[in-house]
Each structure stands twice: as C-alpha cells, then as structure tokens.
Amino acid sequence: MGDGVKATGKVKPLLRLARMFRLKISAKILIYFLLIALVPLVVVSYVLVTSANNQLLQNASTKQQTIATDLTRRVNNYLANNANLLAYTGRLYSAQDFDAKQIDDSILTLFEQNATLKRVILMTVTKEAGNERKYEVLPNGTIKIENKVLDTSSEILKFLENKPYFISTGRDQDNSPEVGIGIPILKKYGPANDELFNSQGGSADNLSGAIAGYYDISNLWQSVLSTKNDNGAYAYVVDSSGTLVAHPDSGFLDSHQKIDNVQSVRRFLDNDLATTQTISEKNVDVVSTPRKTINNWGVIVQEPVKTIYASINSYIQLAATVGVIAIFLSTIVGIFFSRQLIRPIRELTMGAKRMERGEFDRPINVKTNDELEELADTFNGMAQGIKKLISDLKTNNVRLKFEQIKLNNIISSVSDGVIAVNSKGEILSINPPAAKMIDGNSKTLEGKSITDQFPFKHDEEPFTPDLTNGGIYHYTDLTLAHNSSIIYLDLMVAVLEHPDSDVAAIITLHDQTASRELSFMKLDFVAIAAHELRTPLTVVRGYLDILNTSAAKELSVFNIENLSKAIVGANQLRELINKLLNIARIERGDMEIFIEKLNISKLVRDNVEQHKSMAAQKQQILSYNSNTDSNVYAPADAASIVEVVNNLIGNAMKYNGKGGQIVVSLTAGEKEVRIEVADNGPGVPDDLRERLFTKFYRAERSLISGTRGTGLGLFISKTIIELQNGKIGIEPDKGTGSTFYFTLPIYDPARDDEQVAKKSSGGIRGWFKKRPSS
C-alpha cells in the first residue's frame, strides 16, 4: 500500500513534465526539421573550424619562425660587424704600440664607415697610470677628441678581464637607445682565429687596454621592432637576464625593466625556443617564438592568438549565416510539411468533434491517399454505423417506451401480484394486487425489503426466493400470513440473467387461496356425494345379498342369473365410489394407510384365485408363480394393496382378448418383493406409457375395444405404492403384450415393528378392528 502511494507520488511530476512537453505535432515536425538541418551543419562547421585553426596555427608558427630567425640574424650581423671592426682596430693599436695619429685615423675611419657610431673610447693602461681617449660625434658632425686620466679601476677594464668582449645597452642624453661594444686590447695576442668578434679575452696581466664603441641602434631597432605581419606579429628583445632591451612600445619599454617573470620570457630564459602558445609581456594569449642572439639576447616574436584565429571568424560567420538560412528554410519547409500533414488530422479532429455533437451527415474529406485517408474513411464508416445505431436506438426506444406503457398497463391490470426487485431484494415497483396482499400501498412499499414485507413460508419454514441465478423459478404451496388470515400463493420468480437496469428479478404472486378453497369444496362435495351414494348402495347390496342367500331355493335359473348381474353391478358401483373417495383423499393429502406385517405372498395368491372364475368366463388363462414357497411379508396396508392387485389383474383381463394369458409372478428378493402382472395382449404404445399413471388416463384404444373404466386405477395404485415406499411401473414394450409391476420393501422387524398400525381388518371387507394397544 505504502509503495503504491510512493509510486503515484513519483509518477505525478513525470506526468506533469510530459504534459508540459506535449507539443503540437506541428511544433514537433519543426523541431525535427531544424535538427535535420542543423546537426550536420554544426558538425561540419566544427570540423572545418578545428582543421582551419590548426592550419592557421601552423602557418603562423612557420611565419614567426622565419621572422624570428631573420631578425636574429640581422641583430647578430650588426653586432658582429661592429665588434669585429673594433677588435681589428684594437689589434692594430696593440701592434703599433700606440701611434696616436694612426689610431685616430683608423678610429675616424670607423666613424666614416658607420653613421650609427656615436662615440669611441680607447683606454690604455700601464702599471703606473691609465689614459682614456674619447672620440665623440658632435651634433654638427665634427668629431671631438679629448683625453683624460683613466682610473685604473675602470669598470670596463675589470669587466673585460678574461672576456673577449662586452656588449651593453643604454640610452644617450637624447634618450636614443644605444648599444656599447667593448673589446679588450691585449699585450700579447694568441694565434689569430675566426672566433666570434675575432677577439680574445685576456688576464689582467695581459690586458693593455680596451676599445669600446657606442652605437645608436635606433635604426636597427626600428627595423627590427617595426617588423610586423598581417596578423599583428611583433618582436621585442630581452637580454640574458630577462631585462627588456628593446620594445616597439616605447611607453612599455620605459615602464618595464626586468620582465623575466613573463611566461614567454621565462621560456626563453629556460632555453625553450619552440613555437608555442603562451602569455605575453602584456598578459595577452599569444603564440610566441624566442630566438637567441650571439650575445645571448632573446628576440621574441609573438602574435596574439586572437589575431591568428581572426580569419576563422569569417568561417564562423559563414557557418552562422548558413545556419540561419538553414533554420529559416527548414522552418518554412517544416511549417509547409506540418501544414500538409496536420490539415487532414485537423480535418479528422473537426470531423470527430462534429460526431461528438451528433452531426453524422457531413463526411470527413481527406484525400491524402495514405493511412490518414484510410483513417478518415474508417471514421466515416464509423459515423454511418453510429448514425444507424442511434436511429435503431431511437426506434427501439420508442418501441421500448411503448412496451413499457403496455407492460405497466398489464402489470397494473393483472389480478396477480407483480413485484420488481433489485439484486438486494429491495422493491422497485409493486402493483396494487401485490400490495393489497399485505394491505400496503404501492408507493410506500418501494425501496423496502421484500423479505421484510412478504414473510413467505413453505411448510412452516421461512422462505426467501433465490435472486442470484438467472432463470425462471416456480415455487408452489407457499403461505403468507397477514392479519390473522393466511394467503396461499404460487410464486413465479424470473431472475434476469444480465440485469442491464436495476431490476434483478420479477416476482409474480399468484393467489391460490380462493382456488384452494374451491378445490377443497369440490373434494368435500365429492366426499359428501360419495357418502350420500353409499347409503342407498349399502341398502341395495344388503337386500341383494339376502335375496342371493335364498335364491337357489326360490328363484328360477334365469332370475338367479339376473340377480348375480345386479350384484356385479352393485359391486362395480361400490368400487367406483371407493375410487372417487380415494382420489379425493389423495387430492386433499389425507390418504391414509395402515401399515401392518402383511403376508404379501398369500394376499397375491388369494387374489389370483378369486379372479380365476372371472378369467374362465372370459376364456383367459390366469396363473400365479413365485420364486419361493414360504410366506413373504411386507410392511404394507392390506386393503390398499388389494386394491392395487385388483386393479392390475383387472386391467390385464380387461385389455386382453379371449384366450389371452395372464401371468402373475412374485419374486422375493433380499430387500424387496416384486409383483409382476404380464399379459400377452396388444401392449401399450410408447407415447402413452408416460401418461398411464396420471389421473383420468385411459389408453385410447380402450374406447375402440369398448372396455369400460374410470382411468383412475393406475393413478391411485401409484399413490398407494409410493406411500408405502414401493415402486410401480410398466416394463419396456417387448412386442409381447405388457408387463406391469410394483415393488414393496421386505418386512424388517427391527425397522417396521414400531410403525405397524394399531388396526387390522381381520379378513372381513369393510371391518376395521381396533388393535389392542400394547
């Protein structure tokens, strides 16, 4: 239970979500089209941009490397040329042992050769003193030469100890960038070599001086730093300690000295000269290529990543344009298609709504020649079906109403009580005759329980009709006590198989009280009439008997015969009346039998004997046989069994012709005794057998053959035998006459002694002696 609640709790938000995204089909189609158009575009664009990016980076790297190498070479050349010239001059000075005029000339030649040389300082040292001779280009173009005493602890000299040269950078008084190149002058040179600057370092002892040239490198830097390509690549220079030497942005150059913490510079300092993406001195993403000059300066060429990929923007713009166009086109195409697709669906929806309103005449018009048209056709077919159904329903409704009115009229006009109940046994409708049975009112009884209002009884037990199983049930001999009177009822209960309304059953109450009374009156009349007939019959039989006693002496043979015919007639009349009385008793239900320990074998044998003379008269052969010689006893009523045996033998004789044979046989079994009366007469047709034992039945042929009889005998016999726990019947036709039989239980003292009646007949017909009470 708890799980279920949890589950629904989870499902609800999902449903809400699903409902939120329940887009119209047109929107879905649009989305599909957009996806179809955009996905490949995005993929292709991505691939293109990525490969273009790589290509651009590759191109930029190559270009950068070319530029960097070129710039480095230019710097190297400039420095090396000037350094070599200075070194050559220095050597010259050393070899000529300070010929001033010659030195001055060669130095002045240096000025002539190189316009960017701004001054030259020649330093000579001895043990005692030093001299410094300075050549400087004045603004007017002349060269000023001045001498001054050299401090022996000159920085330049100390710096040049054991070094082949020095190169310094700085600025002159005009704030122009300058570079100074210092070359040591040795007392004694080793073998000449073509090493860098063509110079050699020397120990302090071997050092005799130095020559330093200071150059305006504005032009060089201008040419180096002005190098730019289309992508905004530029170069700047740092020295081996990461101090900025040259930078195209003079403002930046002024404000920054050591920039060794910049990532691109750091890489150079770490001797990583590959082209890579890094972060510039201005904190910009760049691709940079560092190169090292001969004096270990770093020429760093770089360009912003942004500008490298700038050309990609055009790709992206193109892709975006194409994307927008694709969206636009796919939207239009999507709308067109969805319109195409949805129009029939909308037509179907409208058609369905028309049907909802009950308009079935206008068919749905969809001619798409596909499943939708098929669906529309199905809808139209359905509409026709529903239309027909509705019209049928209307017709049926009218018919039903008519039937209802008719039924109501019938129900209220019938004399029988009619009650409609629901499955709970509550009264839905009741007609006046039913209500009258309990002095109720049709209206006020509605809704009340039928069991409470109609306390039926059967054999003194409360009775409630079963309303659960469909079918028609008949209940008879019910009583309904009301206001000290008792109504006798027959019920017919029609339980509906599939109650489609509230009505579960219709109960018809047939009041039998009057007909029951009438029936009893009839029976009473029969009894009284029989009684009234019996009195004169008693007299007639009595006097006939007296006459018969003296007949042999006093009457002629002719009259004796007449008298015996009168006696037979009187006896027949007596039997007839007795039968009528028995019928009346059976009908009233007070047929009584007096069970005794009856010697059934003797009774049957005697009865056969009594009938023998009559059989002889009809030239019939009547015989008796038994499977036992001993007496067979049954718990039975002698008088009534005699009646049965008489009836069966009488019938056999009656329906058998002259010369017929009748065999009465008794078979004693363990539990029952069976008496058969078989004749070889015409037999009984199959279709009559079932009716033989019913009231007032006589085989039709008996009318033809002119035999007489009431037709009551077999009915009475059946009642008698069944009251005594026996069976009676006719054997199946074997084409050799008919065989009637009846059975009775064998007398069982343990079982039957108790119930043996207190009367016995003592063998005299009509006399019933009281048994002494034990």
Add this chain to the structure above:
Amino acid sequence: MAGLKNVLVVEDDAMIRDLYKMALANADYTVEVADSADELYAKLDRFKPDIMFLDVMLPGTSGLEILKELRTNSELDCQDIKVVVLTNLAQRTVADNAMENGADGYIIKADILPKDLPKVIESLEED
C-alpha cells in the same frame, strides 16, 4: 368375554337398520334398534346390550358424542360394552377419532355385507 348376545343397532336409516336387524336375528342374536340418541337412551333403561353398532351420522346428537357419553357416563352402565362405529364417510379420520374415543372398531357400511356382521361380533369375542 365370550357370549356377546345382546346387540343394539343405532342407525337412522330404516332400511339399513332393518337389514342389520334381520341379519343379526337370523344369527340368533337378541337385537334391539334405535334411530336416534333419544331412542337409544330410552332403550338403555330396559335393555342392556353387550355390543352396540353405532352410526356416526345421526340426526341431532352425533354418534361420536354418544360414544363419549357412553364411555364417560357411569350411570348409563355402558362403559364396558363393545362399540362398533358405522360410517360411510370418506375420511378415515372420523373412524380414527371414534377409536380414540373408545370404539372397538369401525365398519364401512358400503363395503360390508350384513351377513358378515356375526363374524365381526365373533372377532370381538376373541379378545
């Protein structure tokens, strides 16, 4: 109790009464008859029957009432005599009722022949 010689037949139908009287007289019984309760009681003053054939359907007082009176009223001195009820009624309950009230047996008049009445008396003498 052998020797039931005095017989009283109480029957309102004259012809039946005569038939029974004739048959019994022929068999050497002393027979007296009565056609109603009044006559019966009058007869009892001077005639003491050993056995009585008593019709249940009598004008005025019914045979059953007479039977009850005979069995309960000691003044009539008929408490010990044999009483056989005569009936032609359809319901055996009438006869049963009679036996419960002291009858020794009953006779269906239409079924019995008068000449058998002595046999009925003899069957009662057997007790």
